Ligand SMILES: [Fe+2]
């Protein structure tokens with residue numbers, strides 16, 4: 001009798017453990033969107049073949065794709081053959097386990113111009129777990145600004161997704177806080193110096209990035225740097241962390257990619273800034289000078305509109321600049337395309353033609369979980385916030401020939417607003 005009870009209990013415990021170990025331990029997240037496909041990644045508690053169920057309604061997940069590899073813990077499933085600009089619900093947990101929040105929307109046709117909202121974060125995973133509150137607050141402020149909704153058309157994450165590039169930190173400092181956004185918003189990441197403690201192995205195995213032009217743009221052949229199209233926007237994501245000998249290949253690819261691009265808007269993003277008076281002062285360092293000499297002329301020759309960077313954990317935003325290849329102290333009137341704030345209600349939006357060297361705005365995005373003090377205020381930044389409390393994120397809205405950019409700070413300003421900076425660029 002006693003022996004029988006032990007066996008019963010053992011079977012019962014085994015059933016419980018099997019049930020729990022099959023559960024999802026990293027919630028699904030979306031990457032490599034296009035108008036007909038998307039990639040969904042997640043982690044399960046034990047090795048099982050991954051399967052995504054999807055369909056037109058939460059209770060109608062009628063299609064499914066099964067992963068080709070068996071018994072994986074890290075899952076990555078590509079769904080293709082989809083209809084452009086269409087909402088699909090999905091589940092990685094069985095056809096009956098869809099939720100209202102678990103959906104993807106296929107990209108609009110390349111070249112079309114619907115309103116597009118991009119949420120930009122940087123240095124989000126960096127700093128230890130006592131920064132969790134600020135990370136949560138950054139996500140909460142985004143949700144509040146975005147009509148009590150986590151969903152954006154895209155997320156750009158500008159590097160330092162971790163502090164020490166450990167798998168534990170990726171989960172606990174990044175995915176856990178961003179989960180409600182990533183479940184229905186496609187993510188594009190850049191490599192930061194803190195993601196590069198292991199030759200980028202964790203980074204490259206965690207994130208799926210379009211090395212073959214899957215989301216538009218010219219194939220780079222590497223996930224370290226790449227480009228993509230979304231509606232009428234072309235985005236290039238560059239890698240400031242590649243070895244010196246890899247740099248020429250990156251620049252050659254960038255030139256060819258931009259030669260082939262004809263989208264209305266061009267955004268460039270990367271981890272380390274061209275110009276910043278933050279912790280790593282670019283006027284004092286050789287690396288940013290090298291990138292200004294080699295990358296910036298290519299971007300400006302192709303009419304780049306907005307340059308997004310992180311790394312220094314401060315908010316710095318330039319006026320409309322061109323061809324400032326030297327230090328900020330080398331600024332002359334020739335570099336100043338428009339020295340105003342670019343605010344419609346103050347001094348008017350920035351206006352530019354779609355042509356080379358018509359002016360670029362540089363934004364240094366602070367950390368989502370960490371903010372720092374600056375050493376210096378550079379004259380090219382009419383708007384600048386530095387301090388240990390000023391974590392936040394950026395919102396970029398593109399609508400036809402108009403781009404609106406806002407800095408959402410976790411703190412309120414003296415007027416009680418979380419929007420600390422805003423500017424507009426209009427294409428003539
Ligand atoms: Fe950082």
Ligand SMILES: [Fe+2]
Pocket residue numbers: 160192193194271310311312
């Ligand atoms: Fe960094």
